[in-house]
Amino acid sequence: MTTFVDRVELHVAAGNGGHGCASVHREKFKPLGGPDGGNGGRGGDVILVVDQSITTLLDYHHSPHRKATNGQPGAGDNRSGKDGQDLVLPVPDGTVVLDKQGNVLADLVGQGTTFIAGQGGRGGLGNAALASARRKAPGFALLGEPGEARDVVMELKTVADVALVGYPSAGKSSLISVLSAAKPKIADYPFTTLVPNLGVVTAGSTVYTIADVPGLIPGASQGKGLGLEFLRHVERCSVLVHVLDTATLESDRDPVSDLDIIEEELKQYGGLDDRPRIVVLNKIDIPDGQDLADMIRPDLEERGYQVFEASAVARTGLKELSFALADIVAKARAAKPVEEATRIVIRPKAVDDAGFTVVKEEDGLFRVRGEKPERWVRQTDFxxxxxxGYLADRLNRLGVEEELMKAGARAGDGVAIGPDDNAVVFDWEPTMMAGAEMLGRRGEDHRLEAPRPAAQRRRDREAERDDAQREFDEFDPF
Known part of the structure; x- marks a missing residue:
């Protein structure tokens, strides 16, 4: 049964926003007391949070579909709907979040680091929030937006200071078991270690983590054996430790050749050239192992490697090795910034971005794409x-009609707002704004009017002019 998973595809769906309410206040002797529809609640977010007590993505392998709760609709008497509850998903330290195309969205390092994988939908405004000096009694409300739904890929890259690499059965698990309190599976056959094992080592005043990576073989960087699955776990380490078996029973292998092969695989994987290397000649408790270590040590030192001889069984050479690793880790930490910030990719909009685009497609259809137009369409009750008519006014104030004219649109041409699979398509009329006014002065009800003094009428006219100017300046309730 699988107990360790370090790569999963997660399907997240944030909560939908609740619809706004269109309501008119009524009470005794005052049947038309004005709009009092409340706003809809916000949909819940899907949030990834680093929890260092979590070491695997196994839960998301078994349950890859996660959804937050929806916001509640608004109600009369100015009662807003309840917000949806956020869905918090704990992930291991070192989790990288990517989209389906492989672009990095976030690199989560550090306890409590968060990333919003799915944004909850906005709640729709009720007619009380849409009322103004011109629109005293809106007979409509805005719909809640659907929550963001997308697929993300999560990859775990172990956060360790030291990575032990080498052939299967080179003794990596044995070393980590005696250097730390970790208890990995140890046996006398290849590929005993199927998952990265982590241990904590204390050497003097330095405390660091050490990981053994499942055995590498030729072709590991191309997917052979277990290498490609676990090479990502050495990316964050400060130092690489080559564990060489000096007592191998295979006649076609020797420690120097093993080192060259593993180095070639690390080179093919890429991104590890700047990491310092240490060589550990393991299993010197065996007589032939000590003899072979004495033979090859001068050659390795000529190559510039710092070489240590060790035996996990006899527990020799371990103290010198642990303090040497602690020294390298301490220097690497000192060279890093004081606080390594979590990397979350932000793609800001251009300064001159109009907020939407108008493109004429091959079939003659004019397609409008942009955050605001698409959001407004989703919020409209058709x-x-x-x-x-309110949507028409908003689009006109944003400049969509003007851009359609510049793009060559004529009366009767098809216009689509939104993506191909979820667009609103209509026949465009250049007099859209005038056509909207044919519906009357929306949001006004003569039954709410009462005889007013001249001064009050003058103030109301001034308020109407100010309101019209504000809407002309691309007023957006959000």
């Missing part, structure tokens, strides 16, 4: 003429 069964309500007043809501459709």
């Amino acid at each position: 069964n309500n003429d007043e809501a459709v």
Whole structure:
């Protein structure tokens, strides 16, 4: 049964926003007391949080579909809907989040680091929030937005200071078991270690983590054996330790050749050239092992390697090795910034971004894409003429009609707002704004009006002019 998973595809769905409410206040002797529809609640987010007590992505391998709760709709009497509850997903330290194309979205390092994998939908505004001096009694409300749904890939890259690499059965697990309190599986056959094992080592005043990586063989960087699955776990280490078996029983192998092969695989994988290397000649408790170590040590030192001889069984050479590793780790930590910030990729918009684009497609359809137009379309109840007219006003103020004219659109041409699979398509009329006004002055109800003094009428006219100017300046309730 699988107990360790370091790569999963996760399907997340944030909560939908609740719909706004269109309501008119009513009470005794005052049947039309004005709009009092509340706003819809925000949908819950899907949030990834680093939890250092978690060491595997196994839970998400078995349950890859995760969804946050929806926001509640608004109600009359200015009652806003309840926000949806965020869904918090704990992930191991060192988790990298990617999209389906392999682009890095976040690199989560450090206890408590968070990343919003799915953004909850906005709640729709109720008609009370849409009321203004011009629009005193809106007969519509905005719909809640659907929550963000997307697929992400999570990869675990072990956060360790030291990585032990080498052939299967070179003694990596034995070394980590005597250098630390870790208890990995140890046996006398290849590929005993199927998952990276972590241990904590204390050498003087330095405390560091050490990991043994499942055995590498020729072709590991191309997917042969277990190498490709676990080479990512050495990317964060400060030092690489080559564990060489000086007592191998295979006649076609020797420690120097093993070192050259592993180095070639690390080179093919890439990104590890700057890491310092240490060589450990293991199993010197065996007579032939000590003799072979004495023979090859001068050659390795001529190559510039710092060489240690050790035996996990006899527990010899371990103290010198642990303090040498602690010295390298301490120097690497001192060379790093004081606080290594989590890397979350942010792609800001251009300064001159108009917020939308208009493109004429091959079939003659004009497609409008942009965050605001698409959001406004999602929020519109197309069964309500007043809501459709409000959308028309918003698009016109944003400049969509002007851009359509520049792109060559004519009356009757098809216009689509949104992506191919979820677009709103209509026949465009250049007089859209005037057509909206044919519906009357939306949001006004003469039954709410009462005789007003001249001064009050003058103030109301000034308020209307100010409101019109504010809407002209691309006023957006959000």
